[in-house]
Amino acid sequence: MSDGTVRFEPAQTKRAFDSIIDQVRERLREGTLRPGQKLPSEREFAVQLGVSRNTVREAVRMLEIAGLVSLKKGASGGAFITSDNSDALAQGIVDGLTLGTFTVGELMEARIALDTAIARHAAAEITPAEVEELRALVEVARGYATEAEWPDRLRSHLAFEERLGQIAGNPILRLLNAPLLELTSEVSLRIGPSVGEAIWVAREHLLDALSHNDPGAAERVVRDYLENLHTSWLGHGAYENFLGGEA
Structure with a gap:
């Protein structure tokens, strides 16, 4: 057995791969499986579960699609939580x-x-050193001034947002927001740097609110900027034909 502690029961013959998935999820809830831990090899798994290796393969594939398992190749590879x-x-x-x-x-x-x-949570928790850290990230983004550097500027803006999320201290908010940041950044990447220059003013106002530990002001700055950005994108047709979505 791979880790010497986690064991799995023979799977039900009816929808066996569903039983395997349920068992993995149950052990995650119990804490007997943890992030980064390797699942048994395909052969070991099949023996423990009393199913074919094809069934194990299908279950692992479904777990990968669900985002619970990642597959690594090579001598030290396998299926990892x-x-x-x-x-x-x-x-x-x-x-x-x-x-x-x-x-x-x-x-x-x-x-x-x-x-x-x-923004509200970050304003309540942030330290002066963290404010300066965010200010430095703004300056990095500002340094990418040409149209050719637009993708680099976007990545720097993402770095700012990700650091702000870390400072806020709520991992669930950060997890939920990560894909939304990526997708709205994709919209920005498609329409180019002609829209969104107001971000520099918004960043300065946000940094000011954060430095004064003012959650209400930080929330207003972020809301006003994003609402104005949305309106601007509507005017530029940025949402048209984007992933089949409508405005």
């Missing part, structure tokens, strides 16, 4: 946009709700 399933969450949002389950306007609405919550 993931430590971050934000990629699966992001894919679910992309799929929802593509299928028309929700619109990119609703995507921005969710982004506003999460970003304002993060």
